[in-house]
Amino acid sequence: MLYAVSSPKTCNCSISYPRIQSPFSHQKRLALTRLRVSAASSAERNEVKIEYTPWLIVGLGNPGNKYHGTRHNVGFEMIDRISQAEGILMNTIQSKALLGIGSIGEVPVLLAKPQTYMNFSGESVGPLAAYYQVPLRHILLVYDEMSLPNGVLRVQPKGGHGHHNGVKSVMEHLDGRREFPRFCIGVGNPPGTMDMKAYLLQKFSTLEREQVDAALEQGVEAARTLVLEGFSSRINRFNLGQKYKYHKV
Amino acid sequence: MLSQNKLRTLRSKPLLYVTQYTTSLQQPHPSPPPKPPIPIPKYPPPFKSLRHAKPPPSNSPISPAFKTHHRNSKYYKPVKPGQKIPAPDGENRAVVVGDSGISYHLPGAPFEFMYSYSETPKAQPLAMREPAFLPFAPPTMPRPWTGKAPMKKSKRKIKLFEPLGGDVSDEDENLGQKRYEMLRDYELGKVSVRPREEVLGEPLTRWEIKEMLKPYLSSNRQVNLGRDGLTHNMLELIHTHWRRQPVCKVRCLGVPTVDMDNICRCLEEKSGGKIIHRVGGVVYLFRGRNYDHRKRPQLPVMLWKPAAPVYPKLIQDAPEGLTKEEADELRTKGKNLLPICKLAKNGVYITLVRDVRTAFEGSTLVKIDCRGMHASDYKKLGAKLKELVPCVLLSFDDEQILMWRGKDWKSMYEDETPKINLSSGDGSRVTNISETNGVPFHKSDAKSVCSSPKMMSLWQRAIESGKASVLDEIDLSPDELLSKIEEFESTSQATEHSYPAIIYSNREGPLTLNAKYKNSLEDYGYSEEDSDDADYNDKLNDDSFEVAESSVPLGSLPVDLIAKELSDNEHEV
Secondary structure, three states: OOOOEEOOOOOOOOOOOOOOOOOOHHHHHOOOOEEOOOOOOOOOOOOOOOOOOOEEEEEOOOOOHHHOOEHHHHHHHHHHHHHHHHOOOOOEEEOOEEEEEEEEOOEEEEEEEEOOOHHHHHHHHHHHHHHOOOOHHHEEEEEEEOOOOOOOEEEEOOOOOOOOHHHHHHHHHOOOOOOOOEEEEEOOOOOOOOOHHHHHOOEOOHHHHHHHHHHHHHHHHHHHHHHHHOOOHHHHHHHHHHHOOOOOO | OHHHHHHHHHHOOOHHHHHHHHHHHOOOOOOOOOOOOOOOOOOOOOOHHHHOOOOOOOOOOOOHHHOOHHHOOOOOEEOOOOOEEEOOOOOOOEEEEEOOEEEEEOOOOOOOEEOEOOOOOOOOOOEEOOOOOOOOOOOOOOOOOOOOOOOOHHHOOOOEEOOOOOOOOOHHHHHHOOOOEEOOOOOOOOOOOOOHHHHHOOOOOHHHHHHHHHHHHOOOOOEEEOOOOOEHHHHHHHHHHHHHOOEEEEEEOEHHHHHHHHHHHHHHHHHOOEEEEEEOOEEEEEOOOOOOHHHOOOOOOOOOOOOOOEOOOOOOOOOOOOOHHHHHHHHHHHHOOOOOOEOOOOOEOOOHHHHHHHHHHHOOEEEEEOOOOOHHHHHHHHHHHHHHOOOEEEEOHHHEEEEEOOOOOOOOOOOOOOOOOOOOOOOOOOOOOOOHHHOOOOOOOOOOOOOOHHHHHHHHHHHHHOOEEEOOOOOOOHHHHHHHHHHHHHHHHHHHOOOOOOEOOOOOOOEOHHHHHHHHHHHHHHOOOHHHHHHHHHHHHHHOOOOOOOOOOOOOOHHHHHHHHHHHHHHHO
């Protein structure tokens, strides 16, 4: 099996007062010791080596016309964008999900949209990952996140379920493991005392729709970077940029 | 003409009538108002202080920190940097105007005393708001300082007291004895500082720290550090805590938490202890292994809070090279800006500097929402941010801090790795390299799927074995897609859960499957218990594996017949 082993060294820089450098800048000083056993040699650039283990990018959502374009289904929309951008056809049905096999650059990628209802997404994701032998750290879950403002994206290497039933079910079916990366698309809190479920199954307003469309474009780029480089300082900068993207003059 | 009118009014008619009468008769312009029956009394003008109506006192009691006299007084005495004003008490004491505010120089003191060690801004003070007077007790007094008036002659018996701990000679002989002294002059200013390493002793090991911290983690016996930072009297307070417990817990809230590193440094230097643990705004100070309360430096206590000097204004009309118009333009732009965060009144702002710096990466202006805080607090916050994140303060209106990043702003990242290009008009700073590091992508718009050979083989195998199926049309509506998937699921489960089984009996050759299957079909068709059936089938498979597998054409198993029946029923209904 061709895959790269990485063991980043912990940074021993002494932090003296005042702390001028950002905490993210010491990532670039990590000496990545990776073994690359591969024939393709186009990867000599800027000390970033590609891992050729396949990625499974799953977008969570509800199937059917009734739920098309709702807040809870942004995962599906993101997967559609990625498949359009990379030219990957989603033409296979396997394990209750719509599947597309392809690659981003040199890295094999599987795009999946589980067509079970949201609370049972794990039933399709789990067996799929097992069949294609995708390691846990390469399962990217794309879903909507209420704790982020509308249109803000965030890529995390691991995390919790944030009371999202889809993520909860995926975690259950992956033996309760949480160490898979997530791609959160913010949809904002429900206004006032609106019911959370009703809010999520609503469609976007026009302004929000534009914001989310812009966000999806940026997200495609981020997904590409993630698959090619893993969790690098570029992903950190992307997260920070997203956090403050509406605070511009 | 006027006199005629007057005559008429005096004669007969009431006042009201007259005006109408006269206006309708003669004058084109309105008549003057009628004279009042008595002349208007002239009251003196209201006092200057009453002219500005004071707002009704709010429900929250004003803290004594805001009631000092110098806020209302108009004393203003300009000072030059480096000026030393000798105190009228004489004896070598002086008020020093240094580059870090006002400090007090007492003879015999280990360092210059200030009101606040962590919160004095680095800017040069311009003037003082009160006469230069050291806020400490005077060096000599004719009688001991007891805090009370002198006693009557009848009460002047000789009273004996235990020594206050000013002198410690030999410990060993003093252990068993009790020493009493007459009341004598309280000697102020005799400060002897033990060297820090001697007091601290050996550095603590990790488990020692853990053990020592345990009782203090949930207790609330602590020294509170508020908006004035580390004050001079707080040092005395820390020593009283250390008298009883080896660890003093200092909880910092409010404006000083913006720069926790500075607070920790000041605490360690001035108190002589060592910080063993730091969480958020809480600092745990260890006194040292060889700490002796009697040998501690006995610093004089500050008796009142001195007035803060006048510092140069925080917000200028045309700051740092901008013209007034440009600054105003920036301010109007900032009116529509979203604040990056909302600060609580007495909160912990540890990540504020980092957040502001990262926000400056994306925008030239940054706004912070400080509603609910005292005005002096958010102004102090602005001053601290101006020093720490180097930035320029533009305005404090609406209780929001508006900051500009300055002309000579340099990004933290130095752009070695270009950031992910934010397309679709959202990125104002676009880096040149958008293609990640020059690798061309294969955007295959052809129908051929290219991926790693392993994935392709797995995919092919899935299709062949019936676990997956390839759709002919790609753009299905979600409902159609859902129905296709459900349909496929039922058929694929059928193929997954059924295996060819050969039954050998003594009399006949291998029986075909139908007989066996018809009996056990009921199990397979309805139950969805994957694990049980799988195990059962695996066992069956293993048993009959040596025998040649009979090849059954796909779709002709009895299970398939049942599945077809069921789906036909659905269509009918």
